[in-house]
Amino acid sequence: MRLRVATWNLWYRFGDPDRRRPAILAALRELDADVIALQEVWSSDDTDLGTELAADLGMHAAFGASPDPSGWSRRLEGPPYGIGNAVLARWPVRDAHTEGLPAGLEPWSRVLHQVVVDTPAGSCPVWSVHLDSSLIGSASRIEQVRVIARRVVEAPPADLPPVVMGDFNAQADSDEMRLIEGHLTAPAEPGLLLVNTRRWAADPDEATWGPDNPYVAPSGSPPARIDHVLLGAGRGRVPVRIGRVARFGHGPVDGVWPSDHAGIVVDLKVPTAGEQKGGS
Numbered sequence: 001m002r003l004r005v006a007t008w009n010l011w012y013r014f015g016d017p018d019r020r021r022p023a024i025l026a027a028l029r030e031l032d033a034d035v036i037a038l039q040e041v042w043s044s045d046d047t048d049l050g051t052e053l054a055a056d057l058g059m060h061a062a063f064g065a066s067p068d069p070s071g072w073s074r075r076l077e078g079p080p081y082g083i084g085n086a087v088l089a090r091w092p093v094r095d096a097h098t099e100g101l102p103a104g105l106e107p108w109s110r111v112l113h114q115v116v117v118d119t120p121a122g123s124c125p126v127w128s129v130h131l132d133s134s135l136i137g138s139a140s141r142i143e144q145v146r147v148i149a150r151r152v153v154e155a156p157p158a159d160l161p162p163v164v165m166g167d168f169n170a171q172a173d174s175d176e177m178r179l180i181e182g183h184l185t186a187p188a189e190p191g192l193l194l195v196n197t198r199r200w201a202a203d204p205d206e207a208t209w210g211p212d213n214p215y216v217a218p219s220g221s222p223p224a225r226i227d228h229v230l231l232g233a234g235r236g237r238v239p240v241r242i243g244r245v246a247r248f249g250h251g252p253v254d255g256v257w258p259s260d261h262a263g264i265v266v267d268l269k270v271p272t273a274g275e276q277k278g279g280s
Contacts, residue, residue: 001121003240003270006033007128007165007227008249008263010049012040012072013081015215015260021049023253025056031248031265035117036088037128037165043082050086059088064098064113064128071108085113085128085166092118101147104132104140112148114155121270122159122238127152129166131176141169141176149180149188152232160270161240162232164194167261169226172196172204181230194230197266201245208247208262215260229266243267 010024028036036059041050043065054061065084066072073080087093095116100109113128129148132140145168152162170176178185182193198204210216210223231242243266250262 001270001272002243003035003119003121003124003160003268004031004033004265005035005037005126005163005165005229005268006031006248006263006265007037007039007167007229009039009130009167009227009259009261010041011215011259011261012083013042013076016256017042019256020258023256023258024249025053026253027249027258028053028057031263033265034090034119035124035126035163037113037126038086038088039128039130039167041084041086043084048082048084048086050088054088057088059090060093061086061088062093062096062113062115064096064111066109066111067100068109071106085111085130087113087115087117087126087128089115089117089126091120094118099147101131101144102140104144105134105137106132110144112151114151116158119160119270120272124160125152125155125158125162127162127164127166129164129168131167131169133169138170138175141174142179145176145180146188149192149194152194153189153192158236159238161234161236161238162194163229164232165229165264167227171224171226172198172228177228193233195233195242197229197231197242197245197264198225200242200266206247208250208264209260213250213260213262214257227261227264229264231266231268238270241269243269
């Protein structure tokens, strides 16, 4: 079976969220992913954008709120909104857990959101990640990825390998990404290898954050690929192969750019339970 996983930062309620929401939904509908990790998902007292999008797409959802959204909401006029991460899935989602990551250099908190998705091929642990975005925040992000790595090795055994994806706010050759991948340097946790699927992309450095996006252009930031999908190597009982890796959500939908980030989508090739029993 094809298991399509994706990650996307939805830019909270910045810009014009009411105009951006239909563009976000249209991009996700066209994407047709099976599991989606979202970051900067806004929430109110009675709903959140992740749950609303899941309802529109006919998917299941689990939202994890930031323990302290005040730093985010202070940047907006009007009523305060919460913020957090979410996971949307075509199949049931369970065992959701959310925790705040170690404080970075910015006054707004970041969270790690963990779920288990019961796919036709078996259980799949998924993490939605959002790290500190300070340009000089590498040391903070290193502490944050150490927590993520610890949670991955502490997680109960599952059928499929762990999928860790999100907005890392770091390029692949950074200290923090090399640490969490554990391939070019000693891993954050002994024996943990989280392969960056960008290695399979036609353009491994294709930017998910760059000045061609009108929301990013005023910042003067150079283009960078800072959103990643990592796959645990040697974990899980079901063999998984990496197929297509691509960018999505980059460009206007009916004249509106959905977010300040582009997303990353990865097609995983996974044998179903029947195929596993049959040996094919």
